[in-house]
Amino acid sequence: MTTHAESQTHPETYYAGAYWGPRRESPESCAQRAAVFLNQLAACDPLLANWNKIPKPRGKGRKTPLMPPDLPALTEAFRRGVNREPGGPAIEHLGLMVSAYNDGLPKELVSVDMTCGSYAQNSSANVCVLSLPSKGESAERLLTASVLTDVTRSMALAWEPDWAVALSHAHRDLQDGEDKADPWLGWVTYLPSQRGTVPPLPAPVRIEPVEDRGTLIILTPERFTVANPEHLALARQVRELLARAGLMRSAAS
Known part of the structure; x- marks a missing residue:
């Protein structure tokens, strides 16, 4: 677990992720979702x-551009992205x-990992995770509430996940004791409508709809950091309000 002192010594690193349970999908369907996501991401x-594309195995093979998205190429990429033991048959239920x-x-350098089409039961193997730069001009541009709100919205629209979040690894570590099937509360959090209605939340928290699919919760207009005790107190308060509304569990004591 990251301590406050460590977070002050080492700058917090951030990422965005979308997570969903078993959903069997074809390579064509995964490619269509990826194309929507990559196009929306480009606008951020x-x-x-x-x-x-990162070749399998990593580091071998020539560079394969994915932009602008080409559906046949993306479909083939997902088809080749099936899990398998070396020399063995495809393990289709683990996804692409x-x-x-x-x-x-x-x-x-940033990266994105997209796993789609897993229908393994009792699993949340379907995931899209976007790494983010930690320093420099690009980090200053990207690590803002407005950009990460757009990134999380893109994930919500493209992947239709059970939940999505943009947060620091340090803030995630503080929530590691909680149920992995339960959403993390991040700087920006997406919750779909079927989870329930987001209640009124205290300032400076902002709530934005994502079409008719769900809601984005943005905790602070400035960069959320675990080094700021006011940010952590706000996160605990918001999580408790969401828990009372049945949208997620209470924070671990």
């Missing part, structure tokens, strides 16, 4: 507009995975 920031990286400078 220029750094998120160029992607190359495509990973990609941007074509930027070393300090601005």
